[in-house]
Amino acid sequence: MGVLFDECADRDQATTIHLDRPFDIAPESGVDHDLPGLARLVWTTAGWLAAAGVRRGDRVAIVKDNHWDYDLLACAAVRIGAVPAKLSGHLPPESLAVLLRRVGPAVLVTTAGVLTAGRDAGVDLTTLARTTVDLNGTDPSALSVPDLLGHGTPPPVRPRDDDPLVVMHTSGTTGLPKLVVHSTATIIGALAQLEARRIPVIGVRGTDTLANASAYSHGRTFCWTASALALAPSRIVVLTRDDPDLADPVLRNHPPTVVEALPATYVRLRPLTTRLDNAFRAVRLFMSTYDAIHPPVVRAYLDASARRRPLWMQGWGQSETGPITFRFLDRRVTAPRDLGRPIPLRTRLRVVDPATLTPVGRGEPGLVQVRTPARCLGYLGEDERFAAKSDGGWWNTGDLAVRGRTGRVRLLDREVDLAPGMSCLAAEDTIEDRLDAVVECVLLGVSGRPPVPVVVTADGTLDQRAWTRAVADLPPLADPVVRTWDQLPRTGTGKVRRHDLLTALAADATPAGSGRWT
Template identity: 55%
Template sequence: MIPFGKRIELGTLFDDLADRRGSTTVHVSRPLDIAPGLGTALDPPALARLVRAASGWLAAAGAGRGDRIAIAKRDHWDTVLLCCAAARIGAVPAPLSAHLDAGTLDTLLGRLGPALLVTDSARLAASWTAGGAPESRAARTLLLDGDSATALTLDDVRGAPVPAPYRPPVDHPLAIMHTSGTTGVPKLVTHTTRTLLRRLAGFEAHRWPLLSARPDDVLAGSFSFVHGRALAWTAVALTHGPREILAIPSSDWAEAGPLLDRHRPTVVEAQPATFVRWRSRARHDDHPFDRVRLFISTFDAVHPPTVRTFLRATRHPRPVWLQGWGQSETGPLTFRFLTRRALAAERERHPTTRDLGRPVPGRTRLRVLDRVTLRPVPRGAPGLVVCATKAIADGYVGERSRFERKRAGRWFMTGDIGVRTRDGRLLLLDREADAVPEGSGAELEDVLEDRLPDVAECVVLSVPGGPSLPVVVTDADLDPDAWREATADLPELAAPIAVKWDGVPRTGTGKVRRGALRERLGLAPDTYGTGRWT
């Protein structure tokens, strides 16, 4: 294995790994948008050539060292390749989710002030239809498909000379990633080589028992490839060198299913919303998860029925689910291993995934503060969770004061409410902005999903002056008797509202946009939280 911390750089990632023996094959669920002719089975040498060529495109389009390059296109793993190409010429990539509405995209581009916008026809058309003008926010625009009278196209830059690679100082900006944006306009988080590669990916790239990919593994990743996790996941996966890597940008089974069926993964990492969408497939006899030894969930809370379904689905004798908790600004802060036994329901006990385990040893520290005084509270008392980690991001683009408001010395405000137990575990209650008076909305969601098998997801919204409102996502009719039985021993809740999956506004990572959901349901924007720490 190449010593990760010393040799791997984002811009030359594929060059550095291209000649290694036992090369990994990367399979994508559909051809790359930037190189459809390469097909769906890719090797590191071919990917290295593509990244080098793309770096020439970006340079020919006018981007250079220190410039910001916004990448706003249909979600695919080739966004990672474009980020590598930008880093290779010393530019700073800023990938932006295809799920952003036109106004939000314009706001983020205004904060970035990019020298170059890399986009596609669908993104431009969607913005124009909604009254946006993303190309006006950048000095130049490169269109990846089709023709344009006002923007450069790939035909204009294809075949351009490939610049020599540039390795930026480790504390200079490397990439800008936006947060999910569940509570409003996403924040633009700046990471450096030191924070993103040396400390986050570098730690993960060690050969950890159980967690690290093995030479015979088939790794599947299905999440939003515009987020920082995609860069770290790609770098670590390629460094470990499994037999195959499956990059799946869509949770739609029509796209994801055939690739999973053909290659039968042994490790699956996905955002929780994707696992929820795949849960019904995992209950079928012909599902492709029978060889999985390790499941990994990132980005959001995952609920017990989802974990239990996949742990039962695999034929591996001792499968493990790794539940990590962290943020775009900090990387992973805690982790917990879940097993079949840990998620088995017992009489009068309802397993919850709100227990997030302990801080990463030697890497992170946690404290819990009083919500009013911001003074530490004793173990067992709820409060605002703050963390200390050397992997903390460099700041928010265009919102420096917001970042500094959340930071006090080495401590950073996560915006979550939790409890530290006497033995050091963290029990997550809620986001501070989403707090409910009934104790923990997240735990209520755990219990309700556990007791109602036909409910794919439950969202509990606080309603100041009244009981909290449960919104249940289900394709079936909600049985009133089953609901009464499920909630008989719970705090008072309002009558539930049943919706379909597409009836819930979501971020690119599948998280529920609770503010937008409140608006859609006609609820007042006021909550029991302040939203000060988001």
């Protein structure tokens, strides 16, 4: 990964890159780039990281605003033999401080805004690294990038396949995120190489315009960066914000043919699908990972495409394992909780009893365990927690599902989010399908009480009669709580922090799930 951009540029790839805003590490470089230019940027960044004191074997923490230069910074750190730790700038300062203590970085690369937010919360983040680099160059306690330029760049260092390569964190919907450690063998050899194959129909082609709207602090984009550049599409379009009015002109200037985005970003950009001559008319393949995606959202994008048979590839996996299963949806969008089958020749899957961890029969619900060569090396600073989720070579995902007679997996819920006697995810699908005004529905499982539905609408209001009709045949639910999108606590990937939300709504409420495998 340290020489990825160099190798792709040396192959004379003609891929161009178009950003919705300039990189934070090079704000003067504009929004249009080619691979030789990005290779020089990684080379320059590696030089100033070395000048800041980064040495082989050190860790480099990266905390900033959302942008793809998270991965350019990570590649620069890898190039000089360091291990990058990508941490979301969306994290609360208190959580960020805990994670930085576990990382123990030689250098913290961040922004003045992150440092100021920390001090406002009583946390001086600069004390948690030997050296801090402020990309804005305005914080008096940190170095700026111009302070570090002009030094030579050390020759590239190739890490061993099984050594730590990169650290990233989980989404953190249930509390403090875990720090996941991956190696070259797991995240590149087992994941990126698989994605980098030109698979008929669904593989990225040399003529494609590939758009990505993601949370670039997470591990998914590190893998995506490797596979996307290897596949050499004609254009790569990077979106960092989910405001429809900001995304629309970028997508119109570079109409995508393949799109990957966060489920929450698909929800936020959905209004674009109904605009005249919408920006998704040329898309033949949509892809989503990270979180559940609900039927109305999938249908809106597939209907927006002018292609004869556009497809939606839905992946299910975790930061610890990478993709576990995948399936394809078309405009009929049936059985959205059907996650398909495990990745052939790569992933084994079984469903076990939550109490005994012994396998259950086909058609019976239980906890999902997987076995994959892509499983991470561990949790940084939490060895016992990692060991508790490991069962020999099997990994406990903490997800509840049913495996059918043909091997297909139907997801029910996260164990920590369960509601006895029902699937919250299935109920959320039903409600969103029946009520057009509902942007998002979140069911919160509560011990000893009916689940609490939190309903997101554009204006924070809900037609009570329509609600009553929509849930009449569902299991008993508490009265709906209506909110707007921005009123819900969210992670950097747009997932709702369900436990924070439940605590805010009812301080005495206890989740129905045990949370043992979170």
